[in-house]
Amino acid sequence: MxxxxxxxxxxxxxxxxxxxxxxxxxxxxxLPTKNIETQPQAIQDKIPTNQPQLSIIEKLFNTIPADNQIIEQFGYEIFENGVGSTSARIxxxxxxxxxxxxxxxxxxxxxxxxxxxxxxxxxxxxxxxxxxxxxxxxxxxxxxxxxxxxxxxxxxxxxxxxxxxxxxxxxxxxxxxPGNFPVMVMGNIKKPGVVYLNSSSSLIDAVSLAGGVTKEGSLREIVYINGANKSRLTLDLYDLLIKGQQKNISLKEGDVILVKPIGKVVSLSEGVKKPAIYEFKSGESLQTLISMAGGLLPSINSKNVQVESFDKASNQKITRDVNDFELGKIYPNDGDSLAFKSAYNVSENIVTIEGNVKHPGSFQYKNGMKLSNILKTQDELLTKTFVYQAVIERIDGVEKEITTISVSLVDFFNGIIDPELAPQDKVKIYPNTKMQNIEISGYISNPCIIPYVDNMALKDLIATVDFEVPSEVNYVDSRIVGNMRKVNINNIVAEITSKNSDNVKTVYLYELLTRNNNAYNVNLAAGDRVLFRPVSDKEALRTVKILGYVKSPGVYKVRPGLKISNAIEMAGGLTEEAYMKGLIFNRSGIAQQQQLIQEESLLKLKEDLALKINKMQNLDKNALTTDAKQFEDNQEELINIKDNKFKENQGRIAINIKDNKITESDDLEVKDGDEIFIPSTPQHINVIGEVHNQSAIAYYPTKTVKYYIDNVGGLTKQAKKSEIYVIKANGTSVKAKKLSALTLDPGDAIIVPRKIGLPINWTSITKDVFQTMVNSMSAIFMISRF
CATH class of the missing domain: 3.30.1950.10 (wza like domain)
Structure with missing residues (x-):
């Protein structure tokens, strides 16, 4: 049972x-319905490499593609890999x-x-x-x-x-x-609208489900808006793409993702490990962009950087060269195209012969190689060869400068000379065409006639000469070598005379070679005569130091007649942070004169102080000793303050600025040794002297002197209100007659002087006088009794 x-x-x-x-x-x-077929595609169709479909941005930088290499925008392929797995850990x-x-x-x-x-x-x-x-x-x-x-x-x-x-x-x-919930994806998206996510989905998944960011959209400014509290968080996908860093955001129902338009862009097309078009933010330098692109290739010499910019005014692309020290200080413009080029495109272990020879080409370099090893007989020359001079171009020194060695082919084939070659040497043989020569003379070691070649410019000619003057010539900035004196090339002038005219073109080599101003690289013509001479005293270059908030601070050599405003333009002009009203212009000659005047002024102040102290002591040697000592200490302190203030501005010439420009009367001609400093815009006003709390107060455009004095506790009893004055940012002084009427500029200083009257102890003096009177009356009384 x-x-x-x-x-x-x-x-x-x-x-x-x-x-x-x-x-x-x-x-x-x-169950909630979910039609998979209606969901946005997670994976984009890849563009065929043989027929690239370029975006508007990519077309800007691919107008002339080299070797069919297309420069694409960086990072957008991240959306081609679809959404993340829904089986991720909860x-x-x-x-x-x-x-x-x-x-x-x-x-x-x-x-x-x-x-x-x-x-x-x-x-x-x-x-x-x-x-x-x-x-x-x-x-x-x-x-x-x-x-x-x-x-x-x-x-x-x-x-x-x-x-x-x-x-x-x-x-x-x-x-x-996990179940699905809706999130809105808007902005520069291929398929904006609602996408359905689950708890394991990331922001990348959400954007991918919406088709991905268009190439007109930003990867560096994606805004996440919390649906619950409407708070915003801006995300930079470059942190993920370059650094592998990702902000963990838990998406929820009702959240919104907004993709902003693309910002500034720059192309890094050559010499970097990851060539692409990169989006950049304000404040990011060339060095930052190189890091984004994985750094320079090992074969690149960072000292030879070519920056290509688009000039909207001329509707042309312009280029300039920068060195490695400037990479962290130069900030690109929107649309710049950067190419980092190797210093040399040839192997270092070869020598080359070119020009009017039957078999031009390159030869492997071997130790002890000479010209005769690559040019053995005259039969190797073509007809009509200029035999009086060939040129060996050589890369020399740490700076990799190109030097030239002149060779007489007549002496060479006669066995008189046979110059030894070096790696990377280039031997140039010229044709002998009638009237196709250029005559070179002047302060050079090898006056000669050289063949003219098409499109020859002054720089090409300079590469063939050494600048020297006879040692007996007393020449500044030079050194003696043998019986010749090596000359600083910056102090040389080239005078070019054409064969059919007596007109002379003058070119200062400092402008051409040091400042790299190609406007001075004049084209030469057959028959031109080029004379090199030293700069005369009247033409002597002046050294001017231009520092502070200019685009290219440094030491510049300038010609006579250059104004302060011209010098600032030479340094690239002002930056956005520059404060022109605070311009500091120092001149050493003025400093010496000011020093003599200051010494005389201080001596007079000290003499006046001694006289006043003596008067105080004569009033009462006992009662006024303490007051006199205090007065003396105070006056000594004031003298020291005045002296220190003078030292800060020693040599300064006050320059008046109007509408952010130097007034015509104050735009002085710069002299040798002048210094120009442009500060950044200050945000404060200094209040110094007889106030209760010497301090700096935040600047307000409409506030007057009275406002700033009140904000440091007001005047002390020792303040001399009638003598309050303002030192302007440009170094000039203004007396503040009405404290409530005078408005200030950023960086101005309010100076409140001390009263300089003699401190007299009237109590002590009255007591002494009274005692004297009593004694006198007593004496009279005693006399009257007799």
């Missing part, structure tokens, strides 16, 4: 499980959402679970979904509130409901598949 009862119980259990399962399938809530503390699919597991002692015959039982594993009301329906348990609850919260609720019916069991709840 017991066996029959057990069989009956097991039969009822099996039937109950079957019924429960069927019931669960019937009452299961409706973070701890995850709160359930509508549509989440969860698994509920039960296990324990079966006898305990079935101990109460007829009681509802549960399945060992149940797959359920959070319905639209935010509930979980678990067969055998009932409805459980789940929305915004953690998995642990749900486990505790299930256990609490079943523990009153069963013993010896355990519950485990896990998220099997």
């Amino acid at each position: 017991k066996i029959s009862n057990k069989i009956l119980v097991w039969f009822l259990v099996v039937q109950f499980f079957t019924v429960s399962t069927s019931f669960a399938q019937v009452v299961e809530p409706e 973070p701890s503390g995850y709160k359930l959402r509508i549509g989440d699919r969860v698994n509920v597991y039960f296990w324990g002692d079966t006898i305990d679970i079935l101990s109460m015959a007829g009681s509802p039982v549960v399945q060992p594993s149940i797959d359920v979904i959070v319905d639209k009301e935010g509930n979980l329906f678990i067969p055998g348990v009932g409805l459980i509130p789940a929305k915004d609850k953690t998995v642990n919260n749900v486990e505790q609720q299930v256990y609490s409901l079943l523990s009153s019916k069963f013993n010896g069991f355990k519950v485990k709840v896990t998220v099997y598949e």
Whole structure:
């Protein structure tokens, strides 16, 4: 009978499980609909490499592609790899959402679970979904509130409901598949609109589902807007693409992602490890951009950097060269194209012969190689060769300068000379064409006639000469070598006379070679005569130091007649931070004169002080000693302050500025040794002297002298209000007659002088006078009695 009862119980259990399962399938809530086919494509179709479809930005930099190399915008391919996996690990503390699919597991002692015959039982594993009301329906348990609850919260609720019916069991709840929720993706997106994400989706996934960022959109300014509190966070995808750094953002229903338009762009097309078009922010230098592109290639010499810019005014591209020290100080313009070129494009272990020879070409260099090893007989020359001079161009020194060696082919073939060659030497043989020569003379070691070649310019000619003068000539900035004196090339002038005219073109080599001003690289013509001579005293260059907030600070050599404004333009002009009203212009000659005047002034002040102290002591040697000492100390302090203030401005000439420009009368001609400093715009006013709290106060455009004095506690009793004055940022002084009327400029200083009257102790003096009178009256009284 017991066996029959057990069989009956097991039969009822099996039937109950079957019924429960069927019931669960019937009452299961409706799932949120999700049409996969209507979702935005996660992977873009890649552009065929043979027919690239360029964006507007890419077309700007690919007008003349070299070697069919297309420069593309950096980083946009990140959206071609689709969305992340939905099976990512659910973070701890995850709160359930509508549509989440969860698994509920039960296990324990079966006898305990079935101990109460007829009681509802549960399945060992149940797959359920959070319905639209935010509930979980678990067969055998009932409805459980789940929305915004953690998995642990749900486990505790299930256990609490079943523990009153069963013993010896355990519950485990896990998220099997997170549900989807809507997020808005807007801005410069290929398919803007709503995308559906889950809890494991990232911002990249959201943008990818919307088709990715268009190439007119920014990768460096993507704005995340929190749907709950409307807070904003700007993301820079370059942090992820270049540094591997990513901000963890937990996307939620109602969030918005906004892609801003692309910012400034620059092309790094050559010499870097990752050529591309990069988006950059204000304040990022060329050095920063090189780092973005993975750095320079090992073969690149950073001292030879070519920057190509687009000039909107002339509608042309212009180029300039910069060195490696300037890379961190130069900031590109929007649309710049940068190419980093190697110093030399040839192998270092070869020599080359070219020009009027039958077999021009390159030869492997060997130690001890001479010209005769590559030019063996006259038969190797073509007809009409200019045999009186060939040229060997040589790369020499640490700075890799090109020097030239003149060779007479007549002497060479006669066995008189056979110059030794060096790696990278280039031997040039010229044709002998009638009237196609240029005559070179003057202060050079090798006056000669050289062949003219097409498009020859002054720089080409300079490469063939050494500048020297006879040693007996007393020439500044030179050194004696043998019986000749080597001359600084910056102090040389080239005078060019054409064969059919007596007109002379004058070119200062400092402008051409040091300042690299190609406007001075004049084209030569056949028959021209070039004379090199020293700069005369009247033409002598002047050294001017231009520092501060100019685009290219440094020491410049300038010609007579150059004004202060011209010198600032020479240094590239002002930066955005420059404060022209605070211009400091120092001149050493003025400093010496000012020093003599200051010494005389200080001596007179000290003499006046000694006289005043002497007068004080004559009034009362005992009673006024302390006051006199205090007065003397105060006056000494004032004299020292005045002296220190003078030293700060020693040599300065005050320059008046109007509308951010130097007035015509103050635009002085610069002299040798002058210094120009442009400060940044200050944000304060200094208040110095007899005020309760000497300090600097934030500048306000409409505030007067009175406002700033009041903000440092006002005047002291020793202040001489009638003598308050203002030192302007340009060095001039203005007396503040009405404190409430005079407005200031940034960087001005308010000076409150001390009263200089003699401090007299009237109490002591009155006492002494009274005592004297009493004594006198007593004496008169005594006399009258006799």
